[in-house]
Amino acid sequence: MDQTTPREAAEAIRRDERMHGSSQAGMRAQNERAVLTLIRRHGELAKADIARRSGLSPQTASVIMRVLEADQLVLREKPRRGRVGQPSVPMRLNPDGAFSLGLKIGRRSAELVLMDFVGRVRASERQTYAYPRLDAVLDFVGAAEARVVAAIDPKLRTRIVGLGIAMPFELWSWAEEIGAPAASMDEWRTADIAGALGEATGLPVHLANDATAACAAENVFGAxxxxxxxxxxxxxxxxxxxxxxxxxxxxxxxxxxxxxxxxxxxxxxxxxxxxxxxxxxxxxxxxxxxxxxxxxxxxxxxxxxxxxxxxxxxxxxxxxxxxxxxxxxxxxxxxxxxxxxxxxxxxxxxxxxxxxxxxxxxxxxxxxxxxxxxxxxxxxxxSFGSIARAMGAASLALFARYPLDHRVLYAED
CATH class of the missing domain: 3.30.420.40 (ATPase, nucleotide binding domain)
Known part of the structure; x- marks a missing residue:
């Protein structure tokens, strides 16, 4: 029986990949995406279920789960004994495995959230205004980031993988409809909001339309x-x-x-x-x-x-x-x-x-x-109401780092 720990198994796999080149590493990353996607959809899965649903061999599924456990992305549940055979050990996502920041910039309010690996909002800050001013939004993020990040243990803060921004395309349009000065709204036309916030936070930044981001949150985390x-x-x-x-x-x-x-x-x-x-x-x-x-x-x-x-x-x-x-x-x-x-x-x-x-x-x-x-x-x-757009923004950064594998979802459907 293999007595190596998950961390030792993961290090052995990475040494083997360094010897055999990038193709093997790419295949492992693809298999990891498939396993994480299936666990995300079902909440928890045992090795046999993962192998059956993903098409991986039981041995490969076991190796992948050990690597993900070593990377602290999944957690073991208590063994569950069935009618026959060895007890199964379900695996679930580790909420503390990764975090992301999500910023919604709207025509009446801005909101910054810290979201964990399972889509739970750990902290949020919100600011309302008559209309969005670029400098005011940047100041808000600068102050709010420290407060939302303080919601998690300092040891976990290195697991924040990025910042997502959800905002309307052409935010400067329809200034008259919301009673905003055209000149003030026009500053958004040439603003590099992603570049400015990337420099300020030191994080990778991802940008999407706000309603599309809200739809993304519903699709992955909704009921x-x-x-x-x-x-x-x-x-x-x-x-x-x-x-x-x-x-x-x-x-x-x-x-x-x-x-x-x-x-x-x-x-x-x-x-x-x-x-x-x-x-x-x-x-x-x-x-x-x-x-x-x-x-x-x-x-x-x-x-x-x-x-x-x-x-x-x-x-x-x-x-x-x-x-x-x-x-x-x-x-x-x-x-x-x-x-x-x-x-x-x-x-x-x-x-x-x-x-x-x-x-x-x-x-x-x-x-x-x-x-x-x-x-x-x-x-x-x-499922989420007003916070859906900020959650969707956070999911941009999360799934840029840990992409979903839509092939296994499509195969299940």
Whole structure:
């Protein structure tokens, strides 16, 4: 029986790789990705299950698990005895195996999170503003980074693998819609935010569209377990993402599933019938609700506080939910004519109770639309709410270092 420790086994493998060249190291890395991906999906797996699901031999699966254990990326659970044979030893991901930082830069708020290897947010810091200023965001990250990193033991801080940034593409656009000075927003046009934060933090930096990042968080860490869906995130401006065959589809320019520009019927308002078309971004975005609140004499920026429950918005919230639900219904029906999604997921920067009401309004509006020839589309709630974008940002850095193996996921599906 092999009495070597996991660390000794890992060192032996690495010595062998140095002797035989890079191809063997590449194969091991590929096998490690497959094993980590399967454990991530199932929560915990024993060696026999990993070998069966991955197609690796039992011996190779055992070696890979020993290496991952030596690297502190997986942990052994207690042996479990079945009816016959030796007890199995399930393995699970080590939450402390790796960490990443995720920064969401939005039109009304910025948020920085520290996320662990299993997708749990260990600490977060949030700042709200009337509109984003480059210097203010950089100052916020500089101060918040030390506070969120302090949430873990100093010995673990070397395991922070990078920083991900989730922000709207062309953040400077639509300055008028959010009441921001065009000159102030224009500074984002030429800003190298990734370079500036890479220099400030000393970490590898990865950048993605904010709604796409939120979709990534849902796809890996969410509870839905669907492999084909359209994801909608309702923030200050609405956006979305696509998951097909379990894979986040980003498109040629990284902007796939950008629902905001989609044409939908113009919203009906008091004293006015809908006529013509508008973009979904001007119908199902929270900035539309902000204008309604301001018209009633309220402070629209209050809804962006992290503890805001949106109680007391009354008629403004009711009207916005009806308008947003109708716009989303048209968008979802149009999207389902292009691909037979299993479901649509709606999430956003609002309390869970508001998300539930928005889904109900969308379902109600869909019932009145002609859907002959289309596969029925179930609407489900997203898993994370406002923090989804920052989690998605953190996942950019995490999976740049430890990529998912979509082949084994596709094979299982």
């Amino acid at each position: 839905a377990r669907s492999s084909d869906y359209l994801y909608v995130f309702v923030g200050a401006f609405v956006g979305g993402g696509l998951v097909i065959d379990g894979t986040l589809v980003t498109g040629r320019t990284g902007n796939a599933g950008a629902l905001g520009p989609m044409p939908v019927p113009r919203a009906r308002t008091a004293g006015s019938d809908a006529a013509g078309f508008d973009q979904l971004i001007n119908v199902a975005s929270i900035h539309v609700l902000e204008k309604m609140i301001a018209e009633q004499g309220g402070d629209p920026l209050e809804i962006w506080r992290s503890d805001a429950a949106w109680d007391g918005l009354g008629d403004s919230l009711d009207r916005w939910l009806a308008i947003a639900g109708e716009g989303l219904a048209h968008a979802l029906v149009a999207a389902s004519s292009l691909y037979d999604f299993e479901c649509a997921m709606i999430d956003g920067g609002f309390p869970p109770a508001v998300r539930t009401r928005l889904i109900e309004e969308t379902e109600r509006a869909m019932m009145s639309l002609k859907r002959l020839g289309l596969t029925p589309l179930e609407i489900r709630p997203g």
